[in-house]
Structure formats: structure tokens, C-alpha cells
Amino acid sequence: MIMKEFEVFGNKDTRSGFGEGLAEIARSNNKVVGLCADLTGSLKMNAFKDENPERFFQVGIAEANMIGIAAGMAVGGMIPYTGTFANFSTGRVYDQIRQSVAYSNKNVKICASHAGLTLGEDGATHQILEDIGMMRMLPNMTVVVPADFNQTKQATMAISELDGPVYLRFGRPVMPIFTSSDQEFVIGKADVLQEGTDVTIIACGHMVWKSIEAAKILFESGISVELINMHTIKPLDEQAIIDSVSKTKCVVTAEEHMMNGGLGDAVAQVLSKNLPCPHEYVAVNDSFGESGKPMDLMAKYGIDSPDIVDAVNKAMSRKSI
Numbered sequence: 001m002i003m004k005e006f007e008v009f010g011n012k013d014t015r016s017g018f019g020e021g022l023a024e025i026a027r028s029n030n031k032v033v034g035l036c037a038d039l040t041g042s043l044k045m046n047a048f049k050d051e052n053p054e055r056f057f058q059v060g061i062a063e064a065n066m067i068g069i070a071a072g073m074a075v076g077g078m079i080p081y082t083g084t085f086a087n088f089s090t091g092r093v094y095d096q097i098r099q100s101v102a103y104s105n106k107n108v109k110i111c112a113s114h115a116g117l118t119l120g121e122d123g124a125t126h127q128i129l130e131d132i133g134m135m136r137m138l139p140n141m142t143v144v145v146p147a148d149f150n151q152t153k154q155a156t157m158a159i160s161e162l163d164g165p166v167y168l169r170f171g172r173p174v175m176p177i178f179t180s181s182d183q184e185f186v187i188g189k190a191d192v193l194q195e196g197t198d199v200t201i202i203a204c205g206h207m208v209w210k211s212i213e214a215a216k217i218l219f220e221s222g223i224s225v226e227l228i229n230m231h232t233i234k235p236l237d238e239q240a241i242i243d244s245v246s247k248t249k250c251v252v253t254a255e256e257h258m259m260n261g262g263l264g265d266a267v268a269q270v271l272s273k274n275l276p277c278p279h280e281y282v283a284v285n286d287s288f289g290e291s292g293k294p295m296d297l298m299a300k301y302g303i304d305s306p307d308i309v310d311a312v313n314k315a316m317s318r319k320s321i
Helices: 014-028 046-051 063-075 086-090 094-102 131-136 149-161 207-220 238-248 263-274 294-300 305-317
Strands: 011-013 032-036 056-058 079-085 109-113 142-144 166-169 174-176 191-194 199-203 225-229 232-234 251-258 279-284
Touching (some): 014 032, 014 046, 032 063, 063 079, 086 109, 109 149, 131 166, 131 251, 131 263, 199 238, 199 263, 238 251, 251 305, 263 279
Parallel strands (some): 032 079, 079 109, 109 166, 142 166, 199 225, 251 279
Antiparallel strands (some): 191 225
């Protein structure tokens, strides 16, 4: 049994990956336009704005209008990227997204920062934990939750090539960069970060790094982890799930999201149809968050690396039942 060594290329927030990716793709594609709801700095859209002032539209604190404008721009052949906090990108404008974007399959990229508990001190009203579920339920919507700065940059550029609505979710805190800057991002294709035989851990977003930490702890106790970065929640890489769980016979899903409706439920649907097995969730259990430091909140709400370790031990104990 071998534990892979993950090289860390520094530490940076995933929202900065979005900002760099948006600026870069705009240099080669003049159809890309940016819209922001009064949070240009928070979304790291300044470079795009400075380089393309004629293609940047500051709509103010009017998120519903922003989605409507973006839908109209898509009809005109542009590729609009909207930017605001995840709560305002989804919960505040769900009707506009459903009616004006998803229903008519518009080529709008809904880019959402400050998602989940790791928004931190802004508190429960801003820490949306329901957005993955809300967006994956919409027909025609692609849902992408990259794991680190480099992958967020690559995902931001990759979605410009997809004709249709996309929800791209990223965050505020500084986290380790462990994917290569030249690694190709393929929508709908999971990354198997490490092969193993005892348990499958499937994670997305910030929880991928937490799962790497957990895998190291588990390795020291003799447990072989197969670790999957499921950066695309929809369309889900079902074959990667089936192939992995066919070996390990149990699975843990880890996400910075509500237990209901997110990655865990998406994986559970696949397994219930194809390969029923013990499955433990690491997710927020039917609760709003609160104001606090991001890592403290992850620990309090049960989505830290020790929680993944506990979930693995529980899932493995159920394999013989």
C-alpha cells in the first residue's frame, strides 16, 4: 500500500483562480463579457474590467437584472459570465435563472464566489449551503465545483467552450494549491487523485484538500483510500463512481454543502441504481451556519478532515453487515 505525495504549489483562494481564468479566456475570445453585481473586487474581476472596459458591465446591487441582461446578451451571441456571492447568484435569483436561463438553455455562465461556511465572518445569511442542490435540479444546467486555484482557473476557461448554462462555484479562503497549472480540465470527467482498495472518498471544492488530509491519517492506520475529485456535479461521472466502489465496497462523500441535495445525494442516486453499498455523508446536517473563522466553522459543523476519518471508519465497519 502506497500513499501518494501531493505537491503543494503555494496557497491561494479559488476566487482568484476565477479572476485569472476570466481575464485569460477574454484575451482569446472576444465574445466573453463580464457582469458584476457591485462586487468586482470580491470576485477578482478587476483584471478583466481593466483590460476590457467595453465588455464589463457593473449592474449594481440588482442581481435579478444581471441574470436577465446576461440572458439577453446570450441571445445576441455573447458569452456572459455573471459574478456575485453564491447566495445572491442562486437563492436571490432562482426564478430568473430557471425562467430566463435554464428553461431556454441560454449560454450564461453563473459564477459564484463566497460559497458555503468558509465565507466565514459574514454569517449564516450569506453562507449558502443549498446552492448545489438548487442548481443541479435545473434541466440543462451544468454544475462545476473545482478544488483549488489552478483548477478553478482551468474550469473558468473550459466552460466558455460549453454551449449552455453553467453554475461555477468557488470560495473565499486561502487554500493549498495541489493541482498542476497545466492540467486539462474536462467537464464531467472526475479526477482520481489516488487509487486504493478499502474505501472510496468522493469530494468536491475545498473538501478535496480536507480529504487528502484525511487520507494521510487513514494511511497511517493501514487503510487504503481511493480518492476522487468530483469537480463536476452535473453531469456526474457515474462510471468513475461505479468503477471505484466496485473495488472498495463502501464510499464517503465530502462537501461544503447541506447534506440534502448535493454531491452526496448525486452519488447515492448512482449507487442505489447500480451498486448499493455503505455510504456515509460528510456535509452540514440540516443547519444554517453562523459567523466565525472558516476553519473553525468547518470543524464545528462536522466537515473537517477528522470528520472524514470518522465517516470512513463507520462506512468500513458497515461493509460486513
